[in-house]
Amino acid sequence: xxxxxxxxxxxxxxxxxxLYFTILAASFANTPTTGSAQDLDPVCQQNVRDLCGxxxxxxxxxxxxxxxxxxNECVGDIQTMIEMDREFRIQQRNDAQxxxxxxxGYSYGGILRAGPGMNYGKIGxxxxxxxxxxxxxxxxxxxxxxxxxxxxxxxxxxHWGGIFCTEGTRPANGVLAGCDNSPVQMAxxxxxxxxxxxxxxxDNNGLTYTYGxxxxxxxTITGGPRSGNLHWMQMxxxxxxxxxxxxxxxxSYIVFSAEGNGNTGAQAFSGLxxxxxxxxxxxxxxxxxxxxxxxxxYNSLPQDDERYSAM
Numbered sequence: 501x502x503x504x505x506x507x508x509x510x511x512x513x514x515x516x517x518x519l520y521f522t523i524l525a526a527s528f529a530n531t532p533t534t535g536s537a538q539d540l541d542p543v544c545q546q547n548v549r550d551l552c553g554x555x556x557x558x559x560x561x562x563x564x565x566x567x568x569x570x571x572n573e574c575v576g577d578i579q580t581m582i583e584m585d586r587e588f589r590i591q592q593r594n595d596a597q598x599x600x601x602x603x604x605g606y607s608y609g610g611i612l613r614a615g616p617g618m619n620y621g622k623i624g625x626x627x628x629x630x631x632x633x634x635x636x637x638x639x640x641x642x643x644x645x646x647x648x649x650x651x652x653x654x655x656x657x658x659h660w661g662g663i664f665c666t667e668g669t670r671p672a673n674g675v676l677a678g679c680d681n682s683p684v685q686m687a688x689x690x691x692x693x694x695x696x697x698x699x700x701x702x703d704n705n706g707l708t709y710t711y712g713x714x715x716x717x718x719x720t721i722t723g724g725p726r727s728g729n730l731h732w733m734q735m736x737x738x739x740x741x742x743x744x745x746x747x748x749x750x751x752s753y754i755v756f757s758a759e760g761n762g763n764t765g766a767q768a769f770s771g772l773x774x775x776x777x778x779x780x781x782x783x784x785x786x787x788x789x790x791x792x793x794x795x796x797x798y799n800s801l802p803q804d805d806e807r808y809s810a811m
Contacts, residue, residue, distance in 0.1 A: 540581065544574035548581065557582060599639070601672050605632035605650065606679055606686055606793060607664045612657035616640040616647035623657040628701075629687025629793050632664060637674050646674025680797070688793045689744065689755050691770060691786035698772045698786075700744060700755060702796050706730070709746040709753055711772075721746040721753065731804035735811070738766030742792055743810050744801075751776055756810040757791050773810040783810075 551569055552560035560566060561582070570578060609628040613620040616638045633651040638658070640647045645661035652659075665679040665686065666672040679686055688707060690699035696713045706724030710717055723730030729747045734740060739759030746753045752775040760768035770790040774782040792798070 540577050541574065544571065544577040547571050547574050548578060599637040601635040601637065603635065603666045603668065603672055605635050605664045605666050607632060607659060610663040612652060612654065612659055614657060616658045620658065624654045626652060629690065632659060645676060686793065688796050689790060691788060691790040693772055693784040693786055698755060721748050725800050730801055732798045732801040733804035735809060737811055738764050741811055745804055745808050752808055754808065754810045775808065778807045
C-alpha cells in the first residue's frame with residue numbers, strides 16, 4: 501500500500517515553494533545517473549513520475565501546489581533531484597560556451613580558483629611563469645578577459661585571462677597578451693639554491709639574471725641576442741642539458757637544467773654555476789628541479805662555447 505499522503509499546512513507549502521524557486525529546475529527524465537542519484541529512494545522517484553508524468557520536473561514543480569502531493573519523506577530527495585539537474589544544466593551550458601585552445605599559457609602569478617569567478621575558493625597560488633596546459637575558455641568574462649579552466653603543476657582549476665599570456669606574439673581571445681610581447685616580466689627560470697634565489701626573467705628588453713635573498717638583490721645582469729654577454733647552449737650527457745650563461749667582466753653566471761635518464765639511473769637536477777674565465781669557482785644545486793620556460797625563443801641567442809659547460 502502506498503504511504504498515506506499527509507495534510508500539510510499552508511506555511512509549509514509556501515516554504516517549499518520558496519525553496520524550489522531558489523533552484524533552477526530541469527527535466528527529471530534527463531537527470532544524470534551519479535552516485536547521489538543511485539542513493540535516491542525509488543519510491544520518491546516514482547512519486548515524481550506519478551505526479552509529473554511526461555512533464556519535466558522544473559515545469560511540474562513551478563506549480564507550488566504540487567508540493568502538497570509529495571510524500572513527506574520524499575521532500576529531501578526531490579530537492580536533491582532538482583539540485584542535481586540544476587548542476588547538470590549549468591555544466592551543459594558552460595560546456596557549450598567553452599572553447600578549447602591549442603596553445604600553452606604562462607601565468608604572471610596569481611590564484612588558481614575552484615570556479616570561474618572571484619567568489620570561488622582558492623585552490624592554490626601559481627608562481628610567475630607557471631605553465632598552463634589544456635586551456636579552455638569558459639565564456640565567462642571579468643573586466644574584459646575570460647576565465648579559463650587550466651591544468652597546472654598543482655592541479656586543475658580556473659585562472660583569469662588578465663593575469664597570464666599565451667605563447668606567440670598575439671594573445672588568444674580573452675587573454676591579456678602574447679608571451680613574446682608580454683608587458684609583464686615572464687619567469688624563464690627560477691629556483692632556490694640554499695637560502696638564496698636565482699631567477700631569469702624575460703621582457704621586451706631581453707633576459708635579466710637576478711640573484712639574492714629576502715628581497716635584496718646581490719647580482720643582476722641583463723642581456724639579449726646582440727648584447728654579447730648572453731649565450732645559450734644545449735648538450736647531451738646522461739640526458740639533455742640546457743643552460744643560459746650571463747657574463748659580467750671575467751665572471752660567468754650559468755643557470756642550467758639537466759634531464760634525468762631512467763636507463764642509467766641519472767637523476768634530473770638544475771642549478772647555478774659561477775666561473776672565472778673557464779674555471780669553475782662555485783656550483784649550487786636548486787632545492788627543487790627546475791626547467792626552462794619553453795615559451796622563450798632560446799635559439800635567437802648566440803650559441804655558447806663548450807668550454808663554458810656547466811657539466
